[in-house]
Amino acid sequence: MTQTRQAAPMILMEGVEKWYGQFKALTDINLEVNSGEKIVLCGPSGSGKSTLIRCINHLEPIQKGRIVVDGVTLGHDTKSIDAVRRGAGMVFQQFNLFPHMTVLENCTLSPLRTRGLKKDAADALARKFLARVQILDQAEKYPAQLSGGQQQRVAIARALCMEPKVMLFDEPTSALDPEMVKEVLDTMVELARDGMTMIVVTHEMGFARQVADRVIFMASGQIVEEEPPEQFFQAPKHERTRKFLGEILRQH
Amino acid sequence: MAYKFDFGAIWEAMPQLLAAGLGTLGLAVAGSLLAIVIGIGGVVLRDSRLAPARWLVMSFVELIRNTPFLVQIYFIFFALPLLGAQLGQLLAGLGLIARPTNYLLIGPWPTAVIALGLNGGAYAIEIIRGGVQAVPKGQWEAGAALGLHRATVFRLIVLKPALRAIYPSLTSQFTLLTLTTSIAGAIAAYELFSEAKFIDSQIYKPFEVYFTITVFYFVISWFMNQLFQAFARRYFSYPTK
Numbered sequence: 001m002t003q004t005r006q007a008a009p010m011i012l013m014e015g016v017e018k019w020y021g022q023f024k025a026l027t028d029i030n031l032e033v034n035s036g037e038k039i040v041l042c043g044p045s046g047s048g049k050s051t052l053i054r055c056i057n058h059l060e061p062i063q064k065g066r067i068v069v070d071g072v073t074l075g076h077d078t079k080s081i082d083a084v085r086r087g088a089g090m091v092f093q094q095f096n097l098f099p100h101m102t103v104l105e106n107c108t109l110s111p112l113r114t115r116g117l118k119k120d121a122a123d124a125l126a127r128k129f130l131a132r133v134q135i136l137d138q139a140e141k142y143p144a145q146l147s148g149g150q151q152q153r154v155a156i157a158r159a160l161c162m163e164p165k166v167m168l169f170d171e172p173t174s175a176l177d178p179e180m181v182k183e184v185l186d187t188m189v190e191l192a193r194d195g196m197t198m199i200v201v202t203h204e205m206g207f208a209r210q211v212a213d214r215v216i217f218m219a220s221g222q223i224v225e226e227e228p229p230e231q232f233f234q235a236p237k238h239e240r241t242r243k244f245l246g247e248i249l250r251q252h
Numbered sequence: 253m254a255y256k257f258d259f260g261a262i263w264e265a266m267p268q269l270l271a272a273g274l275g276t277l278g279l280a281v282a283g284s285l286l287a288i289v290i291g292i293g294g295v296v297l298r299d300s301r302l303a304p305a306r307w308l309v310m311s312f313v314e315l316i317r318n319t320p321f322l323v324q325i326y327f328i329f330f331a332l333p334l335l336g337a338q339l340g341q342l343l344a345g346l347g348l349i350a351r352p353t354n355y356l357l358i359g360p361w362p363t364a365v366i367a368l369g370l371n372g373g374a375y376a377i378e379i380i381r382g383g384v385q386a387v388p389k390g391q392w393e394a395g396a397a398l399g400l401h402r403a404t405v406f407r408l409i410v411l412k413p414a415l416r417a418i419y420p421s422l423t424s425q426f427t428l429l430t431l432t433t434s435i436a437g438a439i440a441a442y443e444l445f446s447e448a449k450f451i452d453s454q455i456y457k458p459f460e461v462y463f464t465i466t467v468f469y470f471v472i473s474w475f476m477n478q479l480f481q482a483f484a485r486r487y488f489s490y491p492t493k
């Protein structure tokens with residue numbers, strides 16, 4: 001643990017262990033993410049990337065270690081879980097928009113229910129973020145009427161409507177047709193420019209080069225390597241990282 | 253002597269049959285409403301984290317599905333009030349109520365509604381539960397990630413798509429409930445079939461009487477179906493892929 005940082009990290013994971021029954025999905029995860037930092041998390045399928053970010057907002061409970069988000073230590077109590085979740089936006093691979101609500105209703109749900117905003121204020125907030133992801137003109141439509149790329153941008157806007165301190169992305173472009181990947185990545189790049197703290201699980205290495213402060217490589221539930229993108233791509237230290245990068249770059 | 257068809261006799265009994273038809277329709281509507289409430293509430297408890305609640309709902313469903321409706325409605329009408337009388341004595345004895353009151357002694361028509369609601373509700377629990385399980389896990393997770401509690405996620409995010417997925421099965425179940433009202437006459441609840449039997453016993457025109465109520469049942473059932481479809485069109489009219 002470095003003692004030189006002045007401010008407390010936005011996200012702190014300390015000795016985190018996660019089990020699914022008898023299966024150990026995360027082993028001794030130690031991670032610090034400072035306010036405004038952008039982390040790209042990559043690794044082979046099944047290495048525990050989703051599990052790691054889902055532990056941060058307690059979609060998965062951990063069995064050992066400690067997670068602190070914006071000063072709140074995650075326990076199993078509703079109070080700490082609520083506080084952490086309300087400060088962390090999450091974007092899923094499959095969008096997970098609510099099919100029976102319009103785009104606008106998807107976005108206003110959390111502000112109305114968790115922050116007690118009045119309808120007018122929630123609408124205004126939603127419209128602001130829908131404009132920011134350039135999809136305001138679709139506000140009255142239902143998710144099924146939008147393309148995959150549009151849906152994912154709505155999902156980003158929906159998370160932003162919580163005005164979170166941190167954004168967690170779990171392979172946000174993996175379910176998209178290739179021609180729609182760019183519009184979503186562009187939205188995320190812009191968000192990064194605005195100074196959002198982000199953890200992004202992705203295999204989009206171009207995105208990693210462009211916005212990541214650090215790239216983390218995971219394998220078998222462990223963090224294998226953690227470097228700024230230049231080092232990570234040019235001089236990976238570990239054999240498994242080299243092998244993984246070789247496979248990824250061959251695909252793209 | 254050959255049977256003489258005479259629909260004129262039915263014509264005179266028509267006001268009685270129409271009134272009894274309304275009784276049947278009322279049982280069907282009230283019973284269905286109660287069944288939906290029990291169905292949704294039952295699913296919440298059935299999948300709750302409270303083991304006793306889960307156990308209670310599972311036992312209730314099994315009990316209802318493995319016993320005849322006629323026995324159920326008799327039990328509620330004739331057996332439960334005996335328990336209610338004891339309970340009333342007990343509560344009065346403890347000074348909790350002023351004088352012994354039998355809360356389980358209720359009239360035939362409300363009893364029929366309760367019996368139909370419990371019976372239809374037990375089947376509705378299983379059907380609605382299927383719908384809830386058809387909703388992707390990602391919907392629950394997205395709701396949780398937005399900071400909503402489990403109950404809110406169920407009510408606002410999961411319930412509507414769940415009902416949409418199974419409403420054709422639910423509709424058939426409520427058609428069945430509508431037709432089951434014909435058993436409620438067994439406890440002297442005011443409804444079409446028992447009224448028809450009474451009229452037939454007076455005018456001895458079984459063909460005309462039962463032909464007429466066959467038409468009535470068909471119309472009532474059809475009407476209930478339309479009601480359900482209209483509701484579904486209004487409530488589930490969001491586009492899907």
Ligand SMILES: Nc1ncnc2c1ncn2[C@@H]1O[C@H](COP(=O)(O)OP(=O)(O)O)[C@@H](O)[C@H]1O
Binds near residue numbers: 043048051
């Ligand atoms: N709900 C679960 N129950 C049991 N095992 C799970 C569950 N979720 C994930 N796993 C297992 O945990 C490991 C890590 O999964 P995951 O975090 O989804 O990996 P990644 O996102 O890197 O592909 C995998 O072996 C996966 O099979």
Ligand SMILES: [Mg+2]
Binds near residue numbers: 049050051170
């Ligand atoms: Mg994953």
